[in-house]
Amino acid sequence: MRDCKPILLLEDDTVDAMTVKRALKDLKVINPLVRVGNGEEALVYLRDDNNIKPCVILLDLNMPKMNGIEFLRVAKADEKLKRIPAIVLTTSKDDQDRLQTFRLNVSGFIVKPVDYIKFVEAMRIIDLYWTLSELPNSEQESLNANIQTDNACRR
Amino acid sequence: MRTSRPIMLVEDDSIDAMTVKRAMKDLKVSNQLVHLANGEEAINYLHSEDNHKPCVILLDLNMPKMDGFEFLKIAKSDAELRQIPVIVLTTSREERDKVESFQFCVAGYIVKPTDYKKFVDAIRTIDLYWTLSELPCCVA
Numbered sequence: 001m002r003d004c005k006p007i008l009l010l011e012d013d014t015v016d017a018m019t020v021k022r023a024l025k026d027l028k029v030i031n032p033l034v035r036v037g038n039g040e041e042a043l044v045y046l047r048d049d050n051n052i053k054p055c056v057i058l059l060d061l062n063m064p065k066m067n068g069i070e071f072l073r074v075a076k077a078d079e080k081l082k083r084i085p086a087i088v089l090t091t092s093k094d095d096q097d098r099l100q101t102f103r104l105n106v107s108g109f110i111v112k113p114v115d116y117i118k119f120v121e122a123m124r125i126i127d128l129y130w131t132l133s134e135l136p137n138s139e140q141e142s143l144n145a146n147i148q149t150d151n152a153c154r155r
Numbered sequence: 156m157r158t159s160r161p162i163m164l165v166e167d168d169s170i171d172a173m174t175v176k177r178a179m180k181d182l183k184v185s186n187q188l189v190h191l192a193n194g195e196e197a198i199n200y201l202h203s204e205d206n207h208k209p210c211v212i213l214l215d216l217n218m219p220k221m222d223g224f225e226f227l228k229i230a231k232s233d234a235e236l237r238q239i240p241v242i243v244l245t246t247s248r249e250e251r252d253k254v255e256s257f258q259f260c261v262a263g264y265i266v267k268p269t270d271y272k273k274f275v276d277a278i279r280t281i282d283l284y285w286t287l288s289e290l291p292c293c294v295a
Binding site for chain 2: 111
Protein backbone atom coordinates (compact mmCIF):
# COMPACT_ATOMS: atom_id res chain seq x y z
CA MET A 1 0.00 0.00 0.00
CA ARG A 2 1.11 3.59 -0.49
CA ASP A 3 1.52 4.26 3.21
CA CYS A 4 2.44 2.12 6.18
CA LYS A 5 -0.80 2.44 8.08
CA PRO A 6 -2.58 -0.79 9.00
CA ILE A 7 -5.05 -2.60 6.78
CA LEU A 8 -8.30 -3.26 8.65
CA LEU A 9 -9.88 -6.62 7.86
CA LEU A 10 -13.49 -7.35 8.84
CA GLU A 11 -13.80 -11.12 8.67
CA ASP A 12 -15.57 -13.50 11.02
CA ASP A 13 -14.04 -16.63 9.53
CA THR A 14 -10.65 -17.37 11.13
CA VAL A 15 -9.44 -19.50 8.23
CA ASP A 16 -10.30 -16.79 5.69
CA ALA A 17 -8.54 -14.18 7.84
CA MET A 18 -5.45 -16.39 7.98
CA THR A 19 -5.52 -16.75 4.20
CA VAL A 20 -5.48 -12.95 3.81
CA LYS A 21 -2.62 -12.70 6.29
CA ARG A 22 -0.66 -15.40 4.50
CA ALA A 23 -1.22 -13.83 1.07
CA LEU A 24 -0.05 -10.42 2.31
CA LYS A 25 3.03 -12.05 3.81
CA ASP A 26 3.77 -13.93 0.57
CA LEU A 27 3.45 -10.63 -1.32
CA LYS A 28 5.75 -8.91 1.21
CA VAL A 29 3.14 -6.28 2.00
CA ILE A 30 4.54 -4.60 5.10
CA ASN A 31 1.36 -2.98 6.39
CA PRO A 32 0.20 -4.52 9.65
CA LEU A 33 -3.10 -6.40 9.35
CA VAL A 34 -5.67 -5.60 12.03
CA ARG A 35 -8.45 -8.14 12.05
CA VAL A 36 -11.85 -7.71 13.66
CA GLY A 37 -14.70 -10.23 13.63
CA ASN A 38 -17.64 -8.01 12.64
CA GLY A 39 -18.82 -4.47 11.89
CA GLU A 40 -19.44 -3.57 15.50
CA GLU A 41 -15.87 -4.40 16.51
CA ALA A 42 -14.62 -2.45 13.50
CA LEU A 43 -16.47 0.70 14.61
CA VAL A 44 -15.06 0.36 18.12
CA TYR A 45 -11.55 0.09 16.65
CA LEU A 46 -12.04 2.99 14.22
CA ARG A 47 -13.50 5.32 16.83
CA ASP A 48 -10.74 4.75 19.36
CA ASP A 49 -8.33 7.67 18.96
CA ASN A 50 -5.49 5.57 20.30
CA ASN A 51 -5.63 3.42 17.17
CA ILE A 52 -4.06 4.49 13.90
CA LYS A 53 -6.73 4.84 11.23
CA PRO A 54 -6.25 2.19 8.55
CA CYS A 55 -5.18 3.04 4.99
CA VAL A 56 -7.93 0.78 3.60
CA ILE A 57 -10.68 -1.45 4.92
CA LEU A 58 -11.21 -4.95 3.51
CA LEU A 59 -14.60 -6.26 4.48
CA ASP A 60 -16.57 -9.44 4.30
CA LEU A 61 -20.34 -9.08 3.95
CA ASN A 62 -21.80 -11.97 5.92
CA MET A 63 -20.84 -11.53 9.53
CA PRO A 64 -22.70 -11.93 12.84
CA LYS A 65 -23.85 -8.97 15.00
CA MET A 66 -23.21 -6.26 12.40
CA ASN A 67 -22.74 -7.35 8.82
CA GLY A 68 -20.78 -5.58 6.09
CA ILE A 69 -23.68 -3.59 4.67
CA GLU A 70 -24.77 -2.38 8.12
CA PHE A 71 -21.16 -1.40 8.83
CA LEU A 72 -20.93 0.57 5.56
CA ARG A 73 -24.17 2.42 6.35
CA VAL A 74 -22.62 3.70 9.58
CA ALA A 75 -19.04 4.24 8.38
CA LYS A 76 -19.98 6.02 5.15
CA ALA A 77 -22.23 8.43 7.07
CA ASP A 78 -19.47 9.29 9.55
CA GLU A 79 -17.47 12.39 8.51
CA LYS A 80 -14.29 11.01 10.07
CA LEU A 81 -14.54 7.52 8.61
CA LYS A 82 -16.15 7.94 5.19
CA ARG A 83 -12.88 8.90 3.49
CA ILE A 84 -11.21 5.55 4.21
CA PRO A 85 -11.57 3.38 1.09
CA ALA A 86 -13.60 0.24 1.81
CA ILE A 87 -13.16 -2.79 -0.44
CA VAL A 88 -15.59 -5.70 -0.27
CA LEU A 89 -13.91 -9.12 -0.20
CA THR A 90 -16.62 -11.74 -0.24
CA THR A 91 -17.83 -15.05 -1.59
CA SER A 92 -21.20 -13.47 -2.44
CA LYS A 93 -22.06 -13.15 -6.11
CA ASP A 94 -25.43 -11.71 -5.21
CA ASP A 95 -26.47 -8.81 -7.48
CA GLN A 96 -28.34 -7.13 -4.66
CA ASP A 97 -25.21 -7.10 -2.45
CA ARG A 98 -23.21 -5.61 -5.27
CA LEU A 99 -25.79 -2.90 -5.97
CA GLN A 100 -26.24 -2.03 -2.30
CA THR A 101 -22.53 -1.81 -1.56
CA PHE A 102 -21.75 0.34 -4.62
CA ARG A 103 -24.56 2.66 -3.54
CA LEU A 104 -22.74 2.87 -0.22
CA ASN A 105 -19.65 3.97 -2.14
CA VAL A 106 -17.34 1.01 -1.80
CA SER A 107 -14.05 1.28 -3.67
CA GLY A 108 -14.11 -2.23 -5.09
CA PHE A 109 -16.06 -5.48 -4.84
CA ILE A 110 -13.91 -8.55 -5.12
CA VAL A 111 -15.25 -12.08 -5.16
CA LYS A 112 -12.71 -14.20 -3.27
CA PRO A 113 -11.14 -16.79 -5.54
CA VAL A 114 -11.22 -20.21 -3.88
CA ASP A 115 -7.87 -21.21 -5.36
CA TYR A 116 -4.98 -19.85 -3.23
CA ILE A 117 -2.76 -18.84 -6.18
CA LYS A 118 -5.64 -16.87 -7.67
CA PHE A 119 -6.37 -15.37 -4.27
CA VAL A 120 -2.78 -14.14 -4.00
CA GLU A 121 -3.07 -12.66 -7.50
CA ALA A 122 -6.22 -10.79 -6.41
CA MET A 123 -4.44 -9.44 -3.32
CA ARG A 124 -1.47 -8.45 -5.51
CA ILE A 125 -3.73 -6.36 -7.74
CA ILE A 126 -5.42 -4.74 -4.71
CA ASP A 127 -1.98 -3.85 -3.30
CA LEU A 128 -0.78 -2.57 -6.71
CA TYR A 129 -3.82 -0.32 -7.15
CA TRP A 130 -3.72 1.13 -3.64
CA THR A 131 0.02 1.74 -3.99
CA LEU A 132 -0.59 3.66 -7.22
CA SER A 133 -3.49 5.58 -5.71
CA GLU A 134 -2.87 8.30 -3.17
CA LEU A 135 -4.56 7.87 0.18
CA PRO A 136 -6.13 10.52 2.37
CA ASN A 137 -4.01 11.63 5.31
CA SER A 138 -6.35 12.29 8.14
CA GLU A 139 -5.82 15.87 9.36
CA GLN A 140 -7.70 15.24 12.55
CA GLU A 141 -5.40 12.48 13.64
CA SER A 142 -3.22 13.27 16.59
CA LEU A 143 0.49 13.87 16.23
CA ASN A 144 0.94 10.84 18.42
CA ALA A 145 -0.73 8.60 15.84
CA ASN A 146 1.51 10.08 13.12
CA ILE A 147 4.61 9.25 15.13
CA GLN A 148 3.32 5.71 15.54
CA THR A 149 2.85 5.53 11.77
CA ASP A 150 6.41 6.72 11.18
CA ASN A 151 7.71 4.11 13.57
CA ALA A 152 5.65 1.45 11.83
CA CYS A 153 7.30 2.45 8.53
CA ARG A 154 10.77 2.08 9.94
CA ARG A 155 10.21 -1.43 11.19
CA MET B 156 -12.54 -3.51 -17.48
CA ARG B 157 -14.88 -6.20 -16.29
CA THR B 158 -17.76 -4.96 -18.45
CA SER B 159 -17.91 -3.61 -21.98
CA ARG B 160 -19.66 -0.40 -20.93
CA PRO B 161 -17.87 2.84 -21.79
CA ILE B 162 -15.27 4.53 -19.62
CA MET B 163 -16.08 8.18 -18.99
CA LEU B 164 -13.23 10.66 -18.97
CA VAL B 165 -13.91 14.15 -17.64
CA GLU B 166 -10.93 16.26 -18.71
CA ASP B 167 -10.64 19.79 -20.09
CA ASP B 168 -7.14 19.38 -21.54
CA SER B 169 -7.40 17.80 -25.00
CA ILE B 170 -3.76 16.67 -25.00
CA ASP B 171 -4.26 14.85 -21.68
CA ALA B 172 -7.42 13.26 -23.07
CA MET B 173 -5.51 12.07 -26.12
CA THR B 174 -2.84 10.57 -23.87
CA VAL B 175 -5.47 8.55 -21.99
CA LYS B 176 -6.96 7.40 -25.30
CA ARG B 177 -3.55 6.42 -26.64
CA ALA B 178 -2.61 4.53 -23.46
CA MET B 179 -5.87 2.57 -23.57
CA LYS B 180 -5.27 1.72 -27.20
CA ASP B 181 -1.71 0.58 -26.44
CA LEU B 182 -3.08 -1.60 -23.61
CA LYS B 183 -5.82 -2.97 -25.88
CA VAL B 184 -8.54 -1.87 -23.47
CA SER B 185 -11.62 -2.46 -25.57
CA ASN B 186 -14.05 -0.20 -23.69
CA GLN B 187 -15.14 2.87 -25.58
CA LEU B 188 -13.80 6.13 -24.11
CA VAL B 189 -16.39 8.87 -23.75
CA HIS B 190 -14.62 12.19 -23.28
CA LEU B 191 -16.35 15.22 -21.75
CA ALA B 192 -14.58 18.53 -21.17
CA ASN B 193 -16.02 19.49 -17.78
CA GLY B 194 -18.34 18.46 -14.97
CA GLU B 195 -21.40 20.10 -16.48
CA GLU B 196 -21.07 18.19 -19.75
CA ALA B 197 -20.51 14.99 -17.78
CA ILE B 198 -23.66 15.49 -15.68
CA ASN B 199 -25.69 16.23 -18.82
CA TYR B 200 -24.34 13.08 -20.47
CA LEU B 201 -25.11 10.96 -17.38
CA HIS B 202 -28.62 12.36 -17.05
CA SER B 203 -29.53 11.59 -20.64
CA GLU B 204 -31.45 8.31 -20.87
CA ASP B 205 -30.11 7.75 -24.39
CA ASN B 206 -26.54 7.26 -23.20
CA HIS B 207 -25.07 4.09 -21.78
CA LYS B 208 -23.93 4.63 -18.21
CA PRO B 209 -20.16 4.23 -17.89
CA CYS B 210 -18.56 1.43 -15.87
CA VAL B 211 -16.16 3.91 -14.24
CA ILE B 212 -15.52 7.65 -14.37
CA LEU B 213 -11.99 9.07 -14.64
CA LEU B 214 -12.14 12.60 -13.32
CA ASP B 215 -9.80 15.57 -13.55
CA LEU B 216 -10.15 18.15 -10.76
CA ASN B 217 -9.26 21.52 -12.27
CA MET B 218 -11.70 22.28 -15.05
CA PRO B 219 -13.65 25.35 -16.19
CA LYS B 220 -17.44 25.75 -15.72
CA MET B 221 -17.85 22.85 -13.31
CA ASP B 222 -14.77 21.41 -11.63
CA GLY B 223 -14.25 17.90 -10.27
CA PHE B 224 -15.48 18.65 -6.75
CA GLU B 225 -18.68 20.29 -7.97
CA PHE B 226 -19.21 17.27 -10.21
CA LEU B 227 -18.68 14.89 -7.27
CA LYS B 228 -21.09 16.86 -5.12
CA ILE B 229 -23.87 16.35 -7.68
CA ALA B 230 -23.00 12.80 -8.77
CA LYS B 231 -22.57 11.46 -5.24
CA SER B 232 -25.91 12.85 -4.06
CA ASP B 233 -27.76 11.22 -6.95
CA ALA B 234 -29.12 7.77 -6.00
CA GLU B 235 -28.45 6.32 -9.47
CA LEU B 236 -25.13 7.98 -10.28
CA ARG B 237 -23.49 7.59 -6.89
CA GLN B 238 -22.84 3.90 -7.45
CA ILE B 239 -20.52 4.46 -10.43
CA PRO B 240 -16.92 4.36 -9.17
CA VAL B 241 -15.10 7.66 -9.69
CA ILE B 242 -11.32 7.67 -9.97
CA VAL B 243 -9.58 11.03 -9.73
CA LEU B 244 -6.84 11.49 -12.35
CA THR B 245 -5.06 14.75 -11.70
CA THR B 246 -1.74 16.59 -11.53
CA SER B 247 -2.57 17.91 -8.05
CA ARG B 248 -0.63 16.52 -5.11
CA GLU B 249 -2.32 18.91 -2.69
CA GLU B 250 -3.30 17.16 0.53
CA ARG B 251 -6.47 19.27 0.63
CA ASP B 252 -7.56 17.96 -2.79
CA LYS B 253 -6.89 14.36 -1.72
CA VAL B 254 -8.85 14.66 1.51
CA GLU B 255 -11.75 16.46 -0.17
CA SER B 256 -11.92 13.84 -2.94
CA PHE B 257 -11.92 10.95 -0.47
CA GLN B 258 -14.62 12.71 1.57
CA PHE B 259 -16.74 12.14 -1.56
CA CYS B 260 -15.72 8.46 -1.40
CA VAL B 261 -13.78 8.40 -4.65
CA ALA B 262 -12.53 4.93 -5.56
CA GLY B 263 -8.95 6.05 -6.19
CA TYR B 264 -6.86 9.21 -6.54
CA ILE B 265 -4.11 8.94 -9.09
CA VAL B 266 -1.53 11.63 -9.77
CA LYS B 267 -0.87 11.57 -13.53
CA PRO B 268 2.71 10.55 -14.21
CA THR B 269 4.34 12.93 -16.71
CA ASP B 270 6.38 10.15 -18.29
CA TYR B 271 4.30 8.31 -20.91
CA LYS B 272 5.55 4.82 -19.98
CA LYS B 273 4.64 5.41 -16.33
CA PHE B 274 1.31 6.80 -17.43
CA VAL B 275 0.60 3.59 -19.36
CA ASP B 276 1.56 1.59 -16.25
CA ALA B 277 -0.93 3.61 -14.21
CA ILE B 278 -3.73 2.99 -16.71
CA ARG B 279 -2.77 -0.72 -16.77
CA THR B 280 -3.13 -0.92 -12.98
CA ILE B 281 -6.50 0.86 -13.12
CA ASP B 282 -7.66 -1.58 -15.81
CA LEU B 283 -6.37 -4.61 -13.86
CA TYR B 284 -8.12 -3.52 -10.66
CA TRP B 285 -11.45 -2.77 -12.32
CA THR B 286 -11.28 -6.06 -14.19
CA LEU B 287 -10.72 -7.91 -10.90
CA SER B 288 -13.44 -5.94 -9.12
CA GLU B 289 -17.09 -6.44 -9.89
CA LEU B 290 -18.92 -3.35 -11.05
CA PRO B 291 -22.40 -2.13 -10.14
CA CYS B 292 -24.65 -4.32 -12.22
CA CYS B 293 -27.95 -2.57 -12.38
CA VAL B 294 -26.99 0.79 -13.84
CA ALA B 295 -29.26 1.30 -16.82
